[in-house]
Amino acid sequence: MSVVDRPAPLVATLRRPHRSPPTHARTHHRTAPHRTAREKTMDYAHPLTLGLQIPAGPGQPDLTLALLAEEAGLDVVVTPASQDGGLDGWTALSWVAGVTSRVSVSPSGIDATTGPATVLGRATASLDLLSGGRVDLTLTSQDEDATALEETVDVVRGMWATGADGPLTYSGEHHVVPGTPRGPAPAHAVTIWVAGASTAALEVAGRTGDGWSVRWDEIDPSDLAAASAAVDRAALAAGRDPREVRRRIVLPAAPVVGHPGWTSPEDDAAADTVLALRGLVVGLGFSTLLVETDDPAMVSRVAQTVAPALRAAVSAARAESGIVPGLVRPSRTRAQRHPGIRYDDLPETLVEIAVEPGDAGYGDVRSTYMRGGSPGLVLRPRTVPEVVDALAFARSHDVPLAVRSGGHGISGRSTNRGGIVLDLGRLDQTEVLDHESRRVRLGPGARWGAVARELAPLGWAISSGDYGGVGVGGLATSGGIGYLVREHGLTIDHVRAVEMVLADGQVVRASDTENTDLFWAVRGAGHSVGIVTSFELEADEVGEIGFAQLVFDATDTAEVLEAYGAVVEASPRDLTAFLVMGRPQPGQPPLAQIMAVVGSPDPEVIVDRLEPLARIAPLLQQSVRLTTYDQVVALPAPGPHQGQGEPVTRSALADHITPELARAAAALVRSGQSYFFQIRSVGGAVADVPADATAYAHRDAGFSLVAFGASRDRLDARWDAMTEHFSGLYTNFETDQRPERLLDAYPTATLARLREIKHRYDPTGVFRDNFALGTQEAAASRT
Incomplete structure (x- = not known):
């Protein structure tokens, strides 16, 4: 059942004076104590936001009003829902998100009983990412049963919970998810508004929603406080702070016959309007106010005349009462x-x-x-x-x-x-x-x-x-x-x-x-x-450079490593080459891959530099191309890092790849204790800088070595046995934090000198x- 059965204009609320919060109360968005239900309906201390609701109705909605609202300085644009024969609601939302750059955007309502909630969660997060974190979600339901609404909220949030272990599974009456990958996570903390004045909407908004939204024609103004109190009771019953739930109301441009609506602030009637709207904020706790209009002049008037006056009035009222606006972290987060x-x-x-x-x-x-x-x-x-x-x-x-x-x-x-x-x-x-x-x-x-x-x-x-x-x-x-x-x-x-x-x-x-x-x-x-x-x-x-990828049969691993080092040291500085080997695979010869850059656009120079490398071992594959540096170090596809476990790596610098070091490194590779082993050439221009010119002092080293392993103890044992061949350490590749690593680095x-500087600046x-x-x-x- 609805809290009320008779839609009514908002004039009664706009005309009725509201009691201001007591002057001794001070509300802070994280630390305010609990208050009584009656007090809580006054002001939840949420930041004030003002916006436009683009109306639905006959014909196509004028979505260009969104641009006007943004240019005029409003905060929010809500787009109309899908209608028979009209624009698709989600497509309209996407268009508005694409043409605007600052305002938050939200649909007026997505029916929670239709469509997979997993798709809705992924679509919302995707649009939020593409818009730079400006999308919020509004859910509705014509069903008096709150189950569908609540399940939709659960599944949508589950899709966004990329930090949870494993895929999303869910078994409900309306939504069943046998197991689907989570993500993407939205760019910001998306507000899930639960819209409507039904008992189901109020309960779900209080139990799990981030906000409750209601239209002026859904509820009698005299029932707004009771409906908000119902949201509070549902929140408290769920162990939540009622201040977690934001309140949003959609208002008509001109509430009733005889009421001037949104006029200039100098007008006495406009001042009365601002006073009444202030009462909605500090008297009933509605911190997001939307005006529903398709009149461009009305949008400009609201943004340029009423909004500044209302913001000032609300700020003054809150300052007088010691209220600091802000948002409360949800209980699910705090837990x-x-x-x-x-x-x-x-x-x-x-x-x-x-x-x-x-x-x-x-x-x-x-x-x-x-x-x-x-x-x-x-x-x-x-x-x-x-x-x-x-x-x-x-x-x-x-x-x-x-x-x-x-x-x-x-x-x-x-x-x-x-x-x-x-x-x-x-x-x-x-x-x-x-x-x-x-x-x-x-x-x-x-x-x-x-x-x-x-x-x-x-x-x-x-x-x-x-x-x-x-x-x-x-x-x-x-x-x-x-x-x-x-x-x-x-x-x-x-x-x-x-x-x-x-x-x-x-x-x-x-x-x-x-x-x-x-x-x-x-x-x-x-x-x-x-x-x-x-x-x-x-x-x-x-300019253009040569880039080569060469794959060798490294059956005689020590010989390959030693030959690689000798070729690099004998090469002109315009050649830089990195060698990589992995864990040996049963029944296959060990492979070594070399990636090399030649700093020249001349094909003859590139071939001349690469030929000595190509002769160090039987060449199995080769790829050489003329390209640019940005193509060699191209930016990977966007996406978060999803590393698992603890890395185990050991690092070293060496002056030369001596026969002894080559044999020790080959034994490490053959042991299988390193699944990734790399030698990078250094030397050349690095040695032109004096050793004491920077805190990176190992200027004479010709090579940097790194090994990745699965077992710290086993990799340490192998690596520590090789230290006699090393001349230093590169900190970025090292996970061993034993004190002796400091003198290696x-x-x-x-x-x-570092410790003296450290003592002065970070004692x-x-x-x-x-x-x-x-x-x-x-x-x-x-x-």
Whole structure:
């Protein structure tokens, strides 16, 4: 049964004065105490949003009103539902989402009893991702039974729960899901509005909805408070805080005959309208008000005259009562919070960028490329001030702290379990600062494939590893051994300045002339001294290049490795070659694959450089092409990292591939304890930089080695037996945090200087979860 049976115009509510909240009450969106049901219908402290409901009716709806609403400054556009002979509702919503860029968009109502809920969940999340996080969902049902509505909400949320284990299964009366892959997760916390004045709608809105929506012609104005109280009772019965449920009402443009509607604020009648609308917000708790009209003049009038006056009136009323607007985290999210993190102390500046374990998008940010994580909180700042606030919040907790740029890091330390992650992925700008000097500014969250794509039309490139999905931040603070390294040096050798946030929250610039000690440390150990929020780098002129993929029979593995090393060392600098081997397969000869770049557009030069490599062993396959650097390190398909387990990798630098090292490496490969073994050539231009010029001091090393394994103990045993052949360590590829690794990574003089800088800028060891610089930090980072 409906709460009321007679639709009525809203004039009674608009004309009736409303009692303001008591002046002694102070409502905060996370910490306010429970109040009585009557008090709770006054103001739930939700942010005020105003918008347009495009009406349905005869003929086609005027969807261009959405553009007018956005240009005029409204917050929300709700599109009409499907009608017989009219536009399809979801298609209309998609069109509006595509032509707008700022407003939130939502359908007026999707019938929960029709269509698979899995499809609805996937479609909503997809449109939210494509629109940049601006889509909300509204569900309706003509069935007095609440089951269909509630099941639809459950299945839709289940589709978005990409952090949950396994596929989605569900068995209900209306929806049965035998097992389907989850995802995608939406770009933002999508509000699921439950629309209607029926008992079923009120119950579902209270029990599980994010919001309750009602039209002016569905309910008598005198019953609004009772209906809202019914939502509250359902919420409380479900163990929820009623403030979790937002309230939305759709109003007519001109409520009744004789009422002027939305007129100029100077008009006495308009002032009465603003007063009445303020009563809906602070008197009945409706924080989202939509005007239903197809009159462009009315849309402009609402946005330009009534909206500013109403916002001011609501702000004044709330300020007088001490009410701080904000949203309450859903109970389902709060139930999954980790101990040790004071979620309710999160400052206002971070609420929108925080992702908790119960949030729909958590599954997309919990893990990295190599490691499965379960952080207690992921903060995704969009600006430097937000980085400062996020670091301050993290610094006040005694839990692990991980800083992430692209999330690819082989070391796996850009996530954690139960701690806080500062995800810099949204700081992803690529900006050309000066064409003459080829200076560019990069955000730490930019991916190198995207950077290469932006620089390619200019004929520029920056050596940056071998995979386009790697983030700028991790590579440009540690080294950067890429396909152009022998000709153009390490990535850090192109860094000319950085902006960074220090452990105490200071924002500083470091370069050859500013904070020179920090600038020295950032290039090789940046992970230990601060958070770099932007890099200035000098790109190289790089035109067409040769790229080869060669596959060899590596039956005599030691001979192949030794020959590869000798050829690389004897080659001109314009050749950089990486060798990869996997675990031997039964009944098959061991294979070695070489990826090589020749920095020349001349086919004869390319062939001349590659021929010595092609003769190191029986050649089984070959592919050589003339291409550009952005094609070699192309950006992978978009999508979150879904790493699982704990990475086990060991890293080393070596001056040469000696016969002894080749035999030891061959034994490691034959043992099967490493499923991925790689040797990267370094040398060349890397050695042109003095060893003491940066914190990356192993300038004489000709090769970088890394091995991936499934068993830490077994891989360690093999790798430790090879240490006599090594001359250093590359931190980005190393998961072993035993204290002796520090001297492998940093020679004695370098480590002493780093520790002195660390003591000055991070004396309490805020940044210790990556590659700790001291014994105490190392112990703390392992706990």
